[in-house]
Amino acid sequence: MHKLLVVDASGRVTRSVTRRLTRRFTEVWRAHEPGGTVLRRDVGLDPPPPVDEPWIAAAFADPAARSEAGRAALRASDALIDELEAADAVVIGAPMYNFGMPAQLKAYFDQVIRVGRAFGFDAAAAEPYRPLLRARPVVVITSVGDGALNPGGALAHLNFLEPHLATCLGFIGLTDVTFVRIGFDEFQDGRFRASIAAAEAEVDALAAALAAGPVNCLAS
Numbered sequence: 001m002h003k004l005l006v007v008d009a010s011g012r013v014t015r016s017v018t019r020r021l022t023r024r025f026t027e028v029w030r031a032h033e034p035g036g037t038v039l040r041r042d043v044g045l046d047p048p049p050p051v052d053e054p055w056i057a058a059a060f061a062d063p064a065a066r067s068e069a070g071r072a073a074l075r076a077s078d079a080l081i082d083e084l085e086a087a088d089a090v091v092i093g094a095p096m097y098n099f100g101m102p103a104q105l106k107a108y109f110d111q112v113i114r115v116g117r118a119f120g121f122d123a124a125a126a127e128p129y130r131p132l133l134r135a136r137p138v139v140v141i142t143s144v145g146d147g148a149l150n151p152g153g154a155l156a157h158l159n160f161l162e163p164h165l166a167t168c169l170g171f172i173g174l175t176d177v178t179f180v181r182i183g184f185d186e187f188q189d190g191r192f193r194a195s196i197a198a199a200e201a202e203v204d205a206l207a208a209a210l211a212a213g214p215v216n217c218l219a220s
Contacts (some may be wrong), residue, residue, distance in 0.1 A: 131173030147183025
């Protein structure tokens with residue numbers, strides 16, 4: 001039995017393109033994995049708390065010596081990391097907001113990328129940082145207002161969403177990342193419709209493949 005973690009980050013609900021595609025991914029995955037479990041995390045509607053001083057103090061403290069207040073400060077972080085650790089595959093809906101990820105999704109990664117839980121640190125080592133999460137496939141569904149922002153486009157140099165996401169995921173051990181891209185959301189023309197159709201076909205194939213078992217779906 002497999003577990004799929006679905007993370008939605010769009011601030012939109014009824015008109016969200018990324019939510020539409022994560023729902024489709026989930027439906028296809030369920031059809032091929034009827035006994036599987038879907039874990040849902042909607043950071044768009046329920047953002048994780050921002051990192052603050054109590055969080056930082058608790059994260060860098062000796063776990064055995066943490067106070068009750070310190071454990072409380074990390075409770076949301078623990079829950080989010082536990083979900084990631086439990087998942088066999090992850091799908092993330094990530095629209096581009098002002099050339100990067102939504103603030104809600106940044107807050108999610110700030111809670112997840114935690115020393116001692118998601119990555120290890122040894123100042124004396126040749127490579128001080130090492131990922132602690134086991135590898136598993138991640139599918140990131142992105143939507144941009146202008147298709148020229150996608151790789152190969154004239155505005156691709158303004159796309160900080162994909163490299164930021166790939167860096168955050170890879171730092172904690174999730175290096176098998178596939179991007180499914182939707183473009184021209186602001187134009188709502190034939191290019192947008194073609195982009196949606198292509199993304200739907202890619203989502204269907206990826207969801208079916210991941211439900212079949214652990215695979216390397218790295219495509220970009």
